[in-house]
Every structure is written in C-alpha cells, then in structure tokens.
Amino acid sequence: MQILTKNQIKMKKRNIISCGALLIMILFMSCKDNNQKKEVSTTDMPISREMKAELTSPPNVPRSVGRRKAKKLIVNMEILEEEGELTDGVKYVYWTFGGSVPGSFIRTRVGDEVEFTLSNHPDNKLPHNIDLHAVTGPGGGAESSFVAPGHEKTFSFKTLNPGLYVYHCATAPVGMHIANGMYGLILVEPAGGLPQVDKEYYIMQGDFYTKGKNGERGLQPFDMQKAVDENADYVVFNGSVNALTGDNAITAKVGETVRLFVGNGGPNLVSSFHVIGEIFDKVHVEGGDTVNENVQTTLIPAGGAAIVEFRVDVPGTFILVDHSIFRAFNKGALGMLKVEGEEDKRIYSGEIREGIYLPEGPGIQNMPTTDEVVESEIPAKSFDEQMKFGKQTYMQTCFACHQAEGQGIPNAFPPLANSDYLNADVERAIDVVVNGLSGEITVNGEKYNSVMTKQLLSSEDVANVLTYVYNSWGNSGKVVTKEMVEKVKNK
Amino acid sequence: MKTKVFSLLLICFVCQYLTYGQTEDMVLIEGSRYIPLYGRDSTVVEVNDFKMDKYPVTVEDFELFVKESPKWRKSNAIKLFTDKTYLSNWKNDLESKDSVKSKSPITYVSWFAAKAYCECQNKRLPTVDEWEYVAMADETTKDARIKPTYNEQILSWYEAPRTNENIIGETPKNVWGVYDLHGLVWEWTLDFNSVLITGESRKDVDKDSNLFCGSAAVNATDLMNYAAFMRYAIRGSLKAKYSMKNLGFRCVQDVKTESE
Numbered sequence A: 001m002q003i004l005t006k007n008q009i010k011m012k013k014r015n016i017i018s019c020g021a022l023l024i025m026i027l028f029m030s031c032k033d034n035n036q037k038k039e040v041s042t043t044d045m046p047i048s049r050e051m052k053a054e055l056t057s058p059p060n061v062p063r064s065v066g067r068r069k070a071k072k073l074i075v076n077m078e079i080l081e082e083e084g085e086l087t088d089g090v091k092y093v094y095w096t097f098g099g100s101v102p103g104s105f106i107r108t109r110v111g112d113e114v115e116f117t118l119s120n121h122p123d124n125k126l127p128h129n130i131d132l133h134a135v136t137g138p139g140g141g142a143e144s145s146f147v148a149p150g151h152e153k154t155f156s157f158k159t160l161n162p163g164l165y166v167y168h169c170a171t172a173p174v175g176m177h178i179a180n181g182m183y184g185l186i187l188v189e190p191a192g193g194l195p196q197v198d199k200e201y202y203i204m205q206g207d208f209y210t211k212g213k214n215g216e217r218g219l220q221p222f223d224m225q226k227a228v229d230e231n232a233d234y235v236v237f238n239g240s241v242n243a244l245t246g247d248n249a250i251t252a253k254v255g256e257t258v259r260l261f262v263g264n265g266g267p268n269l270v271s272s273f274h275v276i277g278e279i280f281d282k283v284h285v286e287g288g289d290t291v292n293e294n295v296q297t298t299l300i301p302a303g304g305a306a307i308v309e310f311r312v313d314v315p316g317t318f319i320l321v322d323h324s325i326f327r328a329f330n331k332g333a334l335g336m337l338k339v340e341g342e343e344d345k346r347i348y349s350g351e352i353r354e355g356i357y358l359p360e361g362p363g364i365q366n367m368p369t370t371d372e373v374v375e376s377e378i379p380a381k382s383f384d385e386q387m388k389f390g391k392q393t394y395m396q397t398c399f400a401c402h403q404a405e406g407q408g409i410p411n412a413f414p415p416l417a418n419s420d421y422l423n424a425d426v427e428r429a430i431d432v433v434v435n436g437l438s439g440e441i442t443v444n445g446e447k448y449n450s451v452m453t454k455q456l457l458s459s460e461d462v463a464n465v466l467t468y469v470y471n472s473w474g475n476s477g478k479v480v481t482k483e484m485v486e487k488v489k490n491k
Numbered sequence B: 001m002k003t004k005v006f007s008l009l010l011i012c013f014v015c016q017y018l019t020y021g022q023t024e025d026m027v028l029i030e031g032s033r034y035i036p037l038y039g040r041d042s043t044v045v046e047v048n049d050f051k052m053d054k055y056p057v058t059v060e061d062f063e064l065f066v067k068e069s070p071k072w073r074k075s076n077a078i079k080l081f082t083d084k085t086y087l088s089n090w091k092n093d094l095e096s097k098d099s100v101k102s103k104s105p106i107t108y109v110s111w112f113a114a115k116a117y118c119e120c121q122n123k124r125l126p127t128v129d130e131w132e133y134v135a136m137a138d139e140t141t142k143d144a145r146i147k148p149t150y151n152e153q154i155l156s157w158y159e160a161p162r163t164n165e166n167i168i169g170e171t172p173k174n175v176w177g178v179y180d181l182h183g184l185v186w187e188w189t190l191d192f193n194s195v196l197i198t199g200e201s202r203k204d205v206d207k208d209s210n211l212f213c214g215s216a217a218v219n220a221t222d223l224m225n226y227a228a229f230m231r232y233a234i235r236g237s238l239k240a241k242y243s244m245k246n247l248g249f250r251c252v253q254d255v256k257t258e259s260e
Helices: A002-018 A020-035 A037-044 A138-145 A174-179 A224-229 A325-330 A383-402 A420-424 A426-435 A459-470 A482-489 B002-015 B059-068 B111-120 B128-135 B148-159 B201-206 B226-236 B255-259
Strands: A050-052 A072-087 A090-097 A106-109 A113-120 A151-158 A163-168 A183-189 A199-208 A234-237 A250-253 A257-266 A271-275 A280-284 A291-295 A297-300 A304-311 A316-322 A334-340 A437-443 A446-452 B026-029 B032-034 B045-047 B050-053 B252-254
Touching: A072 A234, A113 A138, A138 A151, A163 A257, A163 A304, A174 A199, A174 A224, A183 A199, A183 A257, A199 A250, A224 B148, A257 A271, A257 A297, A271 A304, A291 A297, A297 A304, A316 A325, A383 A459, A420 A437, A420 A459, A426 A437, A426 A459, A426 A482, A459 A482, B026 B128, B026 B252, B045 B128, B050 B128, B059 B111, B128 B226, B148 B226
Parallel strands: A050 A072, A072 A113, A106 A183, A199 A257, A250 A334
Antiparallel strands: A072 A090, A113 A151, A163 A183, A199 A234, A257 A304, A271 A297, A271 A316, A280 A291, A280 A304, A316 A334, A437 A446, B026 B050, B032 B045, B050 B252
16 A cells, blocks of 8 residues: 555656646546545556466465565466375365365465466366455356366456455355365465565365265265265365374474464364464454454354464464364364474473362362372272273273274374283383373374373272273273282382 | 258268167167256256167277268367367377277267267267256166265266276166266267356346356255256356367167157
C-alpha cells in the first residue's frame, strides 16, 4: 500500500507540472481512487515483466516476495495420481497437485497477474481442475481449468486480496477428489511482503477415509460411506502419519521466530491447531488481515487457513496437534518442531522437585526415601488376580502413552507389545517404572527419545502391572513379584 | 432420404463391406425405462432394444481397421479429427508397439475414429443412456446401483492404475453377458458431452450445467453413485478429437436396422 501512495503522489506532481484540462481530470480520478482505494487500485496495478513461480512441496515454502513489484507470474502445476504411504504398511492412492499432499505451495503478491497452467498427466485416469480461493471469478478457476488426462489448460487471474488461501480440485465427485489429497495453499503477500522471520513452514491438515480401519495394512481404497458419515480413519498433517515426525520434524533454533502457514484441506473436519508448549505470538486469523496476539489454539476451518508466528525461547521437541486430541493420538494429527539451543531456566526450569500433596497437611511434603506409598488393600492372591489388578493399573497409568494394545505411538512412545527392550531385562523394566527413564533408547529397531516419569505406584502395583504387560501382546510371560520390585527399589 | 442413401453408399465404399467385426460377439440388450444419474430433459429415459459388443474393441481389431482404412492411419489422420496423441502407442501406421498386447482394449483413439470404426461395421457408438443402462447391471441384477458392493467394486477399479494394459474379458461378465464396462478403460459414447453442454448458449447461461462444486449435486439423482459422477465428469472433460491412454470404445447396433 505504501508504494502505491508514493506512486499516486508522483503522478499528482507530474500532473501539476503539465497542467491543463488533463490535470483536472486526473485529480478527479485520484479523488475517486481514494474513495474506493483498494479494489480499483489493485485491479489497475501495472505488472512489470514475467517470472516463473517457484513451487515447493511441504513443509517447505518458496522465498518471500520481498520488495519486488507486481509481475506476470507463470505457474505450471502437474496433476499426478500416485500410490503413497499413509502410515507404516498402509498404502493409499493419492491424487496430487505437483506430486505431494498438500500440493505445491504457491507464493504471490498483491497485483500479480498469475498465468496458471494445469497439466493432467497422461497416466491419470480422471479429469481434474483447480479452484483457488485467491481467485476472484466463477468457480475460482474451476471452469477454465477442467482438464482431461493427457491435456493441459491455461487461465489467468489477478491477485486482488492479500491473504493465505486454500486451493483444491472441484471436479465431481468433489468430496472424493479432496479426500484423496487434492488441496494446497496459495499465499498472496501484501506489497513489500510479510515481515521477515527466521523460519517458515507449510503445514496442512487433511482427513482420510479408508476401507480398512486405522492401521489395517495393505493398499486401502477410499471409503465413500465413511466420508459421507464424516467418520475419518486418519487425520494427518501433510498427507501421512509420519510426515512431520522423527527425521521429518521441522526445526528451529532458540531465539528464532517461526512462521507456520497452516491450512486445512478437510474434506470434513475443522482443525483446532495447537503447538504443545508454545503460545502463538501472532495469528493471522483465517489467513486474513486480522491479527490476534497470544493465542493458544486457533481454529482452522475446512477449506481455510491461518498464519501463525511465534518466537521459540527454549529448546526441546514441541508437538503440533489438532487439539481435538483423539485425532492427534489415535488418528495421526501429530507433528514435531525440534528446537535446538541453550536452555533458559528463567523461562522454563524443568522439574525442580517432586513432592506428595496432602490436601489436609501443613504443606507440601518431600517424598520420603523409604517406600511409604500405601500398599493396595487387597493384595493379589493368584496369577489371575495379578493380571486383573495389573490391567486396571495399566489402564489408569500407562494406557495414555503406551496405548490399549501396548502398541505405543510411533516416534513418540515405544511399544510394549512384542518389545525386545522390555523382554531383555526384567530388572531394568522394574527400574524404569520405579525410577523413570529419559534419553535415547532403541526398541524393536526404532529409536525413541522421550521421557517417562517416575511412577508413584506401590511395589505390589508395580509387580502386578509388569506381570500384566509381560503376559500380554506376545511378550515373554514372566511373572514379577513384590519382592523383585522391592529389591530394585532398595538398591 | 437422399443424403441417407448417399452416406450409406459412402460408408460402403470406404469400408468395402468389412466383416471383421463379428456380430456373434454381440449380445441383445432388452430396452426399458430407467433413471440415469443425469438426464438431458426428463429424469426417466427410455432405451430401445439394441445389440452391444461383448468386449471393448481391441488393439488387434483396430489394426485390422486401419489396414483397410488408410485415412485413419496415424500419419494420414486429419488433424481436425485427431490430436497429437492419436495412436501414440503405435510404432508405425499399421502396428502397435511390441509392449502393447493385441488383446488389450484399443486406446489413444478419438471420438471421430471410434465412430468411423463402428460405422464401418454397420454399427454405431452407444449413447450415454444406452451405455449407462447396460453398465448399471452386475453379475446377477440388471439394476445393481442400490447395492453398496456394486459401487465400491467400480470405485476400486477406477482407482487401480494401468488397467488399460490388461486384456479383455477378464472382469466378470454382467447379467447381459457384457464384459469390461468397468475395470479396463473409459469408453466413448455417441453423445458424450450432451449432459454438460445443452448446445444452446442462452440456456447454458441460465442453467448452471457444469459438473463442478455445488452444481454437480444440483441435478444429480443419486448422490451416492460416485462411480457414475466420475464417468460423467470424464465425458465432460473430453473433446471429440482428444485421444487418451485410458479411453477406448465399443460399438452397438440397432435391432430394427438389422431386420430391415
């Protein structure tokens, strides 16, 4: 906007010099301009030269437009229908813009004239098109871009409104095209670009509907009925369960400002986007001009987006989730931001002390060195009872992380089912439950680096729960006794 | 009448009474009334009795055709009737590439070429209504559209890649005795684009007849028939001179014409 006003001033100056009837006319026009400022001026904004748009696959974002002028921007996008991995062992045929889910990120600025060519690969089976929410025009370009396999279509549009916009395929059956991954983001930056930040990433949530249940292996076809019922098997960031975890995690250094372009392709679910352990300093609500500050969770509608910014102050792994939390832990809507750098104890201390809270007592008491945790009133008399009590303890204490079938959560919490780490050493297992564990371990060939806190359980309970775990899900069938636990405790 | 006689003569001349399209490979389809997903005028359409090819036209069949009809050879084909991809998996004017199986359905053919092929045999392309009428049958029922398995089966075929490389006659035959309507390739129809384009520009403005976004649902009769949505969408994206890797055809014949 700033550049514009300068231009207007320049124009005025020149006109005063040239004088005459023209002057009156132009002045009259610029008055009019001021009244309906934005739309008229953006539409009339001249473009200088041609430029090929840089397209990136998630989580990467093209370079900022910076101070460049509005240009004719050439965007070439290819549609590919191809098989990919939704999660370990589960295959899915994705339909993609540019070979990735979400599709390639397009970065433009206000006033650009985008010449968009959509090519439908000859191997594809279906016709497709694109509806860009950044387009002002019927169907958002859908009509002009409807293209059969082996063909391409070109259309052009001017970016009138700044903001972060979703694009998607709008060919019948629309829901199915979106459900198979045909969505992405297009950013229209204001003149001069968005303020500089240190890191920018591209994240987009989507829900998937497969014939088999979550985790069922093999090539899974799209399930139309589940999609109609809005009963998603997978809710993921960037097209697959592991797209943003482990080695694929996004990274930053302490002190850097991170900007996330977050979209939601749907087709059905809205996202309660949250980063565990961070507060968004700024959120461009719904991808528009309104900036909200100090936000914990921002709602991203299906077919909508938001720009979130925050400075990372302390190191650690920050988990990105859809805070409709079962989606995060059971359906895959989980990503990771790994922050490296110096700790800052003023901001976050880590654990300082542990105590026992007695509501009636005179204050917080320190944990006694001897085991004073109350023993369960009814000790288990048999193996069956041990299993029964052990299961109860498991469901209360362990289930949240290690999951119902002991399968754990990939890249976050190691499995207990068929676990080589567990079966290798009983004393170590007891020690982990009694004293906690942190740091890197390898379980069934996968590396895990997280923290299990010390569990406040009686020796009896520890014996029961470990017996339950050892006698479930294909483990070695060991029986752990109270005495074995005590021995470890007193070491 | 005069033009009819003339065109008949022309066809006879061009095709020299070719008889390689065996009529015994056709089955009788008894006509009836039914409601398609999209219709042009009223919702119920009537289909007369006709005969339909059991199988899609194969590569082998088409090689025979171009041998006899030089004007449909790759190098001779008129640009108005074909595009650059016409027979693009052929190594020369007369033969397909060695990697292409002779019993695979012919693809990379334009609507004009498909139409000419059928006319050569005194047949024609099926209308959308005729094609959909036969295609709504499964192995046991003439109208299987209400069965969830029918839809799922077709959808999974549509999602399977490279089915155009399979050979004809391997999918289960439907209750009429017709094979491969689903599971191999899309097929040209005589009036493939009639659902979307009414042909009258004023009407096109009034009625949002596009198959995009919300409009796709407005005129549809069965919102769960995703497979049919996909077929209508592919037809709508085509132009008569287009050729595609996944698009073949088969012919039909009017029963009356034959008895005349």
